[in-house]
Amino acid sequence: MATTDRIILGIDPGTNIFGYGLIHNKGNKIELITMDVVKLSKLDDTYMKLGKIFSETLAIIDKYKPDEMAIEAPFFGKNVQSMLKLGRAQGVTIAAALYRSIPVFEYSPRKIKQSITGKGSATKEQVAQMLERLVIINSMPKYFDATDALGVAVCHYFQKVPKSGTKSYSGWKAFVTNNPDRMV
Numbered sequence: 268m269a270t271t272d273r274i275i276l277g278i279d280p281g282t283n284i285f286g287y288g289l290i291h292n293k294g295n296k297i298e299l300i301t302m303d304v305v306k307l308s309k310l311d312d313t314y315m316k317l318g319k320i321f322s323e324t325l326a327i328i329d330k331y332k333p334d335e336m337a338i339e340a341p342f343f344g345k346n347v348q349s350m351l352k353l354g355r356a357q358g359v360t361i362a363a364a365l366y367r368s369i370p371v372f373e374y375s376p377r378k379i380k381q382s383i384t385g386k387g388s389a390t391k392e393q394v395a396q397m398l399e400r401l402v403i404i405n406s407m408p409k410y411f412d413a414t415d416a417l418g419v420a421v422c423h424y425f426q427k428v429p430k431s432g433t434k435s436y437s438g439w440k441a442f443v444t445n446n447p448d449r450m451v
Contacts, residue, residue: 274300276333276369277420278324279412280341280356282316283308285323286410288417289331290402292424299402300331302413313352317359324363336364337372337423339379339415374422379415382422394418 272293279286288302305323307316328336338360341353364371377387384397395407395414401421408414 271295273334274331275420275423276327276331276336276364277416277418277423278336278338278357278360279415279419280320280338280353280360281307281412282313282320282352282356284410284412285320285356285360286412286414286416287324287327288413288420289327289333290417290420290424297402297421297424299404299417302404302408302417304408304410304412313355317355320356321359321363324360325367328363328367328369333369335372335423336360336369337374337419339419340373340375342376372423372426374419374426379418379422382425383418391415 273291275290275292277288277290283306285305285307286302287305289300290297291300305319307319310316310319327333338357341350341357361371374382380389380394381387383389383394383401386393389397391411391414395411398404398414398417398421399407402417
């Protein structure tokens, strides 16, 4: 049976509040490392916010050394400008992960809610309540952005848990590294 030991960083990108959550996956168990938010509303300039998101993401990566990063995909609402801002926040977050050679996985909000609660239209409150049952959380955060980010990490855990006796690879680089004898 394959043993898993990895740290997963979950990100809920935002240009006013940026949520993150980290879990440690040992075998078939997960435990909370941390979850929090970075508040960006005091910065007026959009590009300063993006720079702060990039530097904060690098700081989180450098501190916790995640093996993988999962991020919530932007969704189209009624406001195209909001989606553009969210996409930029997501882009600089992904760039920071790639800068540190962390594999990135993206999940839609519906997929995340479905994997946590069993219902793709669940509310933020329902996701947070289910996460309390799945992961020991000593204190619920003030902002749902933190639990949303934790939900992204837990969603990724559910998607990428290796089946008994099989190997899971995050890309060609991982496959080549783990299978040098199969390369010509």
